Amino acid sequence: MKKIPQMEPWFDEAEAEAVAAYMRSGGWITEHTQTVAFEQALASFVGAEHCVVVNNGTIALVAALWAVGVRAGDEVIVPNFTMIATANATVLLGASPVFVDIEAKSLGLNDTLVADAITPRTKAVVFVSFNGRAGQVRQVAALCQARGIALVEDAAQSLGSYSGTQHLGTLGVVGTFSFSVPKIMSTGQGGAVVTNDDALGARLRRIKDFGRSRGGIDTHESIGFNFKFTDVQAVIGLEQLKKVPTRMKLKRALYARYQEHLQDLPAVELIPTNLAETSPWFIDVLVPDPDQLQAYLAEQGIGSRRVYPPINEQLAYGWAGYYPVTQEVARRGLWLPSAAQLTEEAVDRVCAAIRKYYAAVSQAAGHETGVQKQVV
Numbered sequence: 001m002k003k004i005p006q007m008e009p010w011f012d013e014a015e016a017e018a019v020a021a022y023m024r025s026g027g028w029i030t031e032h033t034q035t036v037a038f039e040q041a042l043a044s045f046v047g048a049e050h051c052v053v054v055n056n057g058t059i060a061l062v063a064a065l066w067a068v069g070v071r072a073g074d075e076v077i078v079p080n081f082t083m084i085a086t087a088n089a090t091v092l093l094g095a096s097p098v099f100v101d102i103e104a105k106s107l108g109l110n111d112t113l114v115a116d117a118i119t120p121r122t123k124a125v126v127f128v129s130f131n132g133r134a135g136q137v138r139q140v141a142a143l144c145q146a147r148g149i150a151l152v153e154d155a156a157q158s159l160g161s162y163s164g165t166q167h168l169g170t171l172g173v174v175g176t177f178s179f180s181v182p183k184i185m186s187t188g189q190g191g192a193v194v195t196n197d198d199a200l201g202a203r204l205r206r207i208k209d210f211g212r213s214r215g216g217i218d219t220h221e222s223i224g225f226n227f228k229f230t231d232v233q234a235v236i237g238l239e240q241l242k243k244v245p246t247r248m249k250l251k252r253a254l255y256a257r258y259q260e261h262l263q264d265l266p267a268v269e270l271i272p273t274n275l276a277e278t279s280p281w282f283i284d285v286l287v288p289d290p291d292q293l294q295a296y297l298a299e300q301g302i303g304s305r306r307v308y309p310p311i312n313e314q315l316a317y318g319w320a321g322y323y324p325v326t327q328e329v330a331r332r333g334l335w336l337p338s339a340a341q342l343t344e345e346a347v348d349r350v351c352a353a354i355r356k357y358y359a360a361v362s363q364a365a366g367h368e369t370g371v372q373k374q375v376v
């Protein structure tokens, strides 16, 4: 039987032809007119004044944090449950991540816990819209504004997802996206920073280009780096972006189908997800025994992936702390097959396998209870 991967990239003839045409055009490959076109297309898609593309989503966060003034010794509030890049971006700048627990409803930060974590050293808060869920982004944005702290939105998982009618990534002072392979659209590697603030937009352009205001000159007004993109990626990105509206529909339909087939199973818990505004990146479920379910699915040729461990518990940090929601989600979380191109038959096969697994588990549990009664 054909294997069902947890995730797979989706490129076709459109990208192949765009790259071939670009190569024949005699372009210099590095970023130029195609990159500008891609930035403009992205800015208009998310409804932001400025979009600056960079080499990946981690560097997009580094550039965003640097642009809002995060420096060595500052504190940056980040959720304890996210891809580790969110935390590591602050470390690269010599700042300290301050881990805050998430809320169970959205798997994102909530304003009460963020408010408790603010100190005089807090320079920024990074709100991760986990799996495209807006959660409390507006409340956290209002809190940050009231306290004079920059809100950076890590919207790496949220292209095609909204809070009301506003695209995620545009509710803070600056927002970031990733175009790594598992994301809703990909340029292999790649990232973007968006903002509506003109001064921040100009600063971000300098940050990615050695601190100068344009290419081809060697005078530098500020400290900057080389976080540049390439036109080859841009032509791929332009093709991928055209497909995002279709992928948004597919991702929502995929989530709805899983929901329909799994919601009556007591062992499987889905996170509340408003499919009118969210295009879920991955299908995340909470189960009592994710490792065992993962092993069973693997035997059936079905790929899955454990969700992120709490960052404070990663060997890279090893910091003590009490984060009950993060700990529970990490202990019970599993990502099911989530590629946008997954067929309905494939989803049905995954759901049937999960149902069969839990039917066997509950039968065995019934048996065990009987045995235990005898022992007692």
Ligand SMILES: *Cc1c(COP(=O)(O)O)cnc(C)c1O
Binding pocket: 056, 057, 058, 059, 082, 083, 085, 086, 128, 154, 156, 157, 178, 179, 180, 189, 190, 191
């Ligand atoms: C993917 C991801 C990143 C990192 O993006 P890269 O392009 O892989 O560097 C950062 N934050 C979150 C929430 C992500 O999902």
